[in-house]
Amino acid sequence: MAAIQSLNRQILLKLLIASVMMFGFGYALVPMYKALCEVTGINVVTSKNAYGTRAYSANKVGNTQVDYSRTVTIEFDSNIRGPFTFKPVKNFLEVHPGEMTEIVYEVTNNLGRPVKAQAIPSYAPKSSTEFFTKLECFCFQEQTLAANEMKKMPVLFVIDAGMPKDVKTITLSYTFFELGVPQQPAGATTPKSKATL
Known part of the structure; x- marks a missing residue:
């Protein structure tokens, strides 16, 4: 009897240690993901507050x-992972550094049920990321779309006037994907939507 109790205690201790380690690993994934995104320059996820603070600071120093x-x-690009039609209203805009500009993306839920989704931005060239400031963006929070709903979603941005003069074109790309469903394997093909002028 004592041997069984001792064995049960050992198993319980191992399970507790494994649970703590799994929680720690899950908790560490968020900063690891952010660090990977910063290094590679893709899927840059930034909160609205961070952009607002940067814009305010830039305004203070002129x-x-x-x-x-x-x-x-x-240039505006759109990609989808899920039951959506997703595109910008224009393929490109010509802007002056320092001026506020707005582009609108349109998304349609093609299902007969509500879905939750999120947009992840990326930039090319990578060096332009720090000079592209979004003041308002649908990517700051998850979106809920009713069955067959079409929604217009604005992006308000400014290009920093301090951007190097050799950068003449920037591509802003969004991947819009449904939350709570398994994503396709990396090798799978996904339809890509492009807007027309």
Whole structure:
């Protein structure tokens, strides 16, 4: 009897240790993911508060003056992972560094049930990421779409006037995916939507 109790205690201790280790690993995944995104420059997820703080600080030091001598072409791209039609209303815009600009993306839930979704942005070239400030974006929070609902979602942004002059084109790409469902394997093909002017 004593041997069984001792064995049960050992098993319980091992299970407790395994549970703590699994919780610790899950907790560590978030900063590891953010660090990986920063290193690779893809899927940059930033909160609205962080962008708002940066924009406010830039305004205080006068870095938001519009540079009318330069024009930067912003290309807009959209990708989907789920039952959506997702596209920008325009393929590109020409903007002056320092001026506030708005682009609208349209998304349609093609299912007869509500879905929750999230958009993840990425930028090319990678060096432009730190100069692309979003003041308002649908990517700041998850979106809930009713059955067959179509929604217009704005992005309000500014290109920092301090961006290197050799950067003449920036691509802003969003991947819009349904939350709570397994994603396709990396090798699987996914339809890609492109907007027309």
